[in-house]
Amino acid sequence: MRKVTVAATQMRSRGGGDANRDAAEALVRAAAEQGAQIILLQELFENNYFCQKQKPEYYALADTVEENQAIQRFSAIAAELGVVLPISFYEMRNRAHYNSLAVIDADGTLCGVYRKSHIPDGAGYSEKYYFSPGDTGFQVFDTAYGRIGCAVCWDQWFPEAARIMALRGAELLLYPTAIGDEPLNPALDSRDHWQTVMRGHAAANLVPVVASNRTGTEVEDDWQITFYGSSFIADEHGAVVAVADRESECVLTATFDLDAIDATRNAWGVFRDRRPDLYRELLSLDGETAE
Amino acid sequence: MRKVTVAATQMRSRGGGDANRDAAEALVRAAAEQGAQIILLQELFENNYFCQKQKPEYYALADTVEENQAIQRFSAIAAELGVVLPISFYEMRNRAHYNSLAVIDADGTLCGVYRKSHIPDGAGYSEKYYFSPGDTGFQVFDTAYGRIGCAVCWDQWFPEAARIMALRGAELLLYPTAIGDEPLNPALDSRDHWQTVMRGHAAANLVPVVASNRTGTEVEDDWQITFYGSSFIADEHGAVVAVADRESECVLTATFDLDAIDATRNAWGVFRDRRPDLYRELLSLDGETAE
Numbered sequence: 317m318r319k320v321t322v323a324a325t326q327m328r329s330r331g332g333g334d335a336n337r338d339a340a341e342a343l344v345r346a347a348a349e350q351g352a353q354i355i356l357l358q359e360l361f362e363n364n365y366f367c368q369k370q371k372p373e374y375y376a377l378a379d380t381v382e383e384n385q386a387i388q389r390f391s392a393i394a395a396e397l398g399v400v401l402p403i404s405f406y407e408m409r410n411r412a413h414y415n416s417l418a419v420i421d422a423d424g425t426l427c428g429v430y431r432k433s434h435i436p437d438g439a440g441y442s443e444k445y446y447f448s449p450g451d452t453g454f455q456v457f458d459t460a461y462g463r464i465g466c467a468v469c470w471d472q473w474f475p476e477a478a479r480i481m482a483l484r485g486a487e488l489l490l491y492p493t494a495i496g497d498e499p500l501n502p503a504l505d506s507r508d509h510w511q512t513v514m515r516g517h518a519a520a521n522l523v524p525v526v527a528s529n530r531t532g533t534e535v536e537d538d539w540q541i542t543f544y545g546s547s548f549i550a551d552e553h554g555a556v557v558a559v560a561d562r563e564s565e566c567v568l569t570a571t572f573d574l575d576a577i578d579a580t581r582n583a584w585g586v587f588r589d590r591r592p593d594l595y596r597e598l599l600s601l602d603g604e605t606a607e
Numbered sequence: 608m609r610k611v612t613v614a615a616t617q618m619r620s621r622g623g624g625d626a627n628r629d630a631a632e633a634l635v636r637a638a639a640e641q642g643a644q645i646i647l648l649q650e651l652f653e654n655n656y657f658c659q660k661q662k663p664e665y666y667a668l669a670d671t672v673e674e675n676q677a678i679q680r681f682s683a684i685a686a687e688l689g690v691v692l693p694i695s696f697y698e699m700r701n702r703a704h705y706n707s708l709a710v711i712d713a714d715g716t717l718c719g720v721y722r723k724s725h726i727p728d729g730a731g732y733s734e735k736y737y738f739s740p741g742d743t744g745f746q747v748f749d750t751a752y753g754r755i756g757c758a759v760c761w762d763q764w765f766p767e768a769a770r771i772m773a774l775r776g777a778e779l780l781l782y783p784t785a786i787g788d789e790p791l792n793p794a795l796d797s798r799d800h801w802q803t804v805m806r807g808h809a810a811a812n813l814v815p816v817v818a819s820n821r822t823g824t825e826v827e828d829d830w831q832i833t834f835y836g837s838s839f840i841a842d843e844h845g846a847v848v849a850v851a852d853r854e855s856e857c858v859l860t861a862t863f864d865l866d867a868i869d870a871t872r873n874a875w876g877v878f879r880d881r882r883p884d885l886y887r888e889l890l891s892l893d894g895e896t897a898e
Contacts, residue, residue, distance in 0.1 A: 339861050434880045453885050475766035475811050476886045483894030509810055512845035514805010519800055520766050554803035586764050589725045592890045595767045598641050599883045599890070603774030 320461045321571045322524070323527045326547040328532025328561045332363040332377075337386055339565075343488035344393060344401065347567045353422070353461045354400040356528040358547075360415070361404060362386050367542040368499070368536035370445040378408035379427055381511040387418045395424030400459045402466045404492040406446070407431065417492065419469055422460035425582070430455040432468040433477065436547060440499040440541050443470070454480040462487045462574050465523075469493040472510070472527065476598065478517035483587075487574045489523050494530040497545035507544045513557070519554030522581035524572050531563055552577045611752045612862045613779060613815070614643035616771035617838040617851045619823025623668075628677055630856075635692065638858045644713070644752045645691040645821040649838075650760045650783040651706070652695060653677050656834070659790070659827035661736040669699035674721055678709045682729060686715030689748045693757045695783045697737070698722065706738040708759055708783065713751035721746040723759040725766065731832050732788040734761070745771040753865050755780045756814075760784040761799075763818065767889065769808035774878075778865045780814050785821040787824045794806040802847070810845030813872035815863050822854055843868045 325343040330336050340361050347355045360366075362385070366374040381387060384405045394401045400422050407416035407429070414532040415432035431450025435443045454463045454477050465481025465488070472478075472491040481489055491514065498504045511527075518525040531545035548559040558568040581587065596605050616634040617780040621627050638646045651657075653676070657665040672678060675696045677758070685692045691713050698707035722741025726734045745768050748754045748831050756779070757774025763769075772780060782805065789795045802818075809816040822836035839850040840861040849859040856860035872878065887896050 355890065426882070432881050433885055434877075436876060436880060438874075438876060449882060454888075473811065474881065475770055475807070476881070476889060479766060480886070480888045480894065483888055483891070485894070508846065509844040511812040512806050515803050516766070516811060517713075520764065520807060530621040553800040554807070555799065585727060585729060586725075587892070589727060589761065590765065590767070590892060591740065592722050592892055594724055594888050595771070597745075597774055598767060598772045598886050599885055600774070601878070601881060603771065605775070 317576070318462070318574045319571055320574055321351045321353050321569055322526050323347035323350065323355040324526050324528040324547040324549055324558070324568045325355065325544050326355055326529060326531050327358065327361065327565045328530070329364045329534055336362050337389055341389070341393060341601040343565070343567055344390070344399070345397070347569065348399050348505060350567060350569050352399065352569050354459070354464065356402060356490050356492060356526050357404065358530045359404045359494040360406060360529045362566065364534050365494045365530065365541065367443050367446055368440050368534065368539070368541060370442045373462065373471045374446065375413065376404040378413050381418060387420070391424045391426070392419050392525055393580060394420045394422060398422045400461055400464070402490055402492065412448055413446060414450055415443065415468055417466050419459070419466055427459060428455060428456040430466055430468070432471060434470045434474055438468040440539065456481055456484045456486045465489045467491055469495065472514050475517060475520070478521055482521035482523050488521055488526065488572070488576070489517060490526045492528050494543060496541045497529070499539040499541060507546050511546065515550045515554040515556065518550040518552060522552045522577065522584060524552050524577070525550045533566065552580060608864050609866045610864050612642045612644050612860055613647040613817050613840065614638035615817050615819040615838040615840055615849070615859045616643065616648055617645065617820060617822050617836050618649065618652065618856045619821070619831045620655045620825055623749060627653050628680055632684060633682070634856070634858055635681070635690070636688070637755055638860065639688040639690050641858060641860050643690065643860050645750070645755065645779065647693060647781050647783060647818045648695065648818050649821045650695045650785040651697060655825050656785045656821065656832065658734050658737055659731050659825065659830070659832060661733050665737065666704065669697040669704050670708060670815065671699055678711070681732045682711050682715045682717070685713060685759045687713045691752055691755070693783065695759060695780055703739055704737060705741055706734065706759055708757050710748040710750070710757055718748040719746060721757055721759070723762060725761045725765055727761040731830065747772055747775045747777045756780045760786065763805050765784070766808060766811065769812055773812035773814050777814055778868070779817065780808060783816045783819050785834060786823070790830040790832060798837050802837065802839060806841045806845035806847065807844060809841040813868065813897055815843050815868070815877060816841045843871060
């Protein structure tokens, strides 16, 4: 048996900076007190979701891996508490800007950095203005508590990303995210759609999924987004085993036996029966095989 | 608006042959009376699920496309009723045997044949004994009522298959299937897992999914399988809009506006934002890129 307790956290922005990092730290400490060993904070938790509008001055929110304050602070907390912490941050490296995730191991060392591969674009979610599509490819990280696959928000909509992390041996999939209503289409509620896609990844790959979403309302000029929370943990069959409401700041936990799940995954046979010889169209945008 | 009504049917085997084809015809006629234009029958409905045991004599159940009785009979019914009918059958072509699906258009002509790509193997589901893995690749069919993607049973567990059909423009995904309990592991109930994976395909690709499963108990020598029915139709967000119980023989229908779904799919942006440059590992079994 190799039991691991994971946590999803959920919080609202305090406007950014230390107030946000303080709130995130409080949630991490609360999760650790509940026994969590891998604790997920939401996407870009250091700031308001600045992608609501296209403003050149928000480029100043980006930092290098070495200088980012959240990575520095939460590396020390990870070592103190003995927990794994994927930290979402706005990364600048030379002239490039990315929506990145630094995975910090339970001894406080940096396992590596993943850069969000799929970048959305739409009213209220102008991420293509702020971030280049990531160049790292999909990543798994060998941590003190297992091999984890981490991707970021919009990545969670793509079965390809989940599958590649699973193929590389991910035992858990973690997605920090920031999603809510649509400023120009208030009737659209994607909450259930969002959960169903990720539950599908869990079920298809027989890997538990942890999703940590922002909550609260953030105003930017002439409109606002209310993030819908609803952070959740799904088991290896895609069943939701813990879920938050839309408004609360909270910690969810679940415990998984990674060895038992591995046995279940092998017994089910889907990784044995894949047909890579028939998947070439996946390498195209339009379903035509490019030679 | 381009509204299409689809139907999933669910039945038990009468032991095979004309009794099975009669029962299937009754369900097709009932579905057509309810307005269905695309009607899905379950996997290998002409026979008991013969893959429970490995018996060489069951190879005699295979036919060529030209000689299969179900294809002949349901082609006439399709033309009479003006309905599209994907027909699952045990195909023999020269020395090869496949688990195949003949898609019959609403005028009774054959759109084409798909051969099941992913072949399961386990106690009670000895399909690798009877079928070679299909060589057609994933198929979409232009029918009188839209472009449909069809795959068979175990294929429904693979996000790659659903994605390729969606990339090729499938507006609906249809899966005939035969799944139930596990003779050697009676405690295992994969019903919810099975539904969640396919709901995930619908949600990730923004394409409705229709699944038609067998029901009833079939005895083969020293054991039996009880097929769990639970046929369902999910909408383009993965929400279940119609679902059968485990035991009933029945018809489910749902109506979709394929133009409205197409607009929703484009607005959501996932097909715009895919990263084929990062998906090469999908062409491997083990997540290592093969050059």
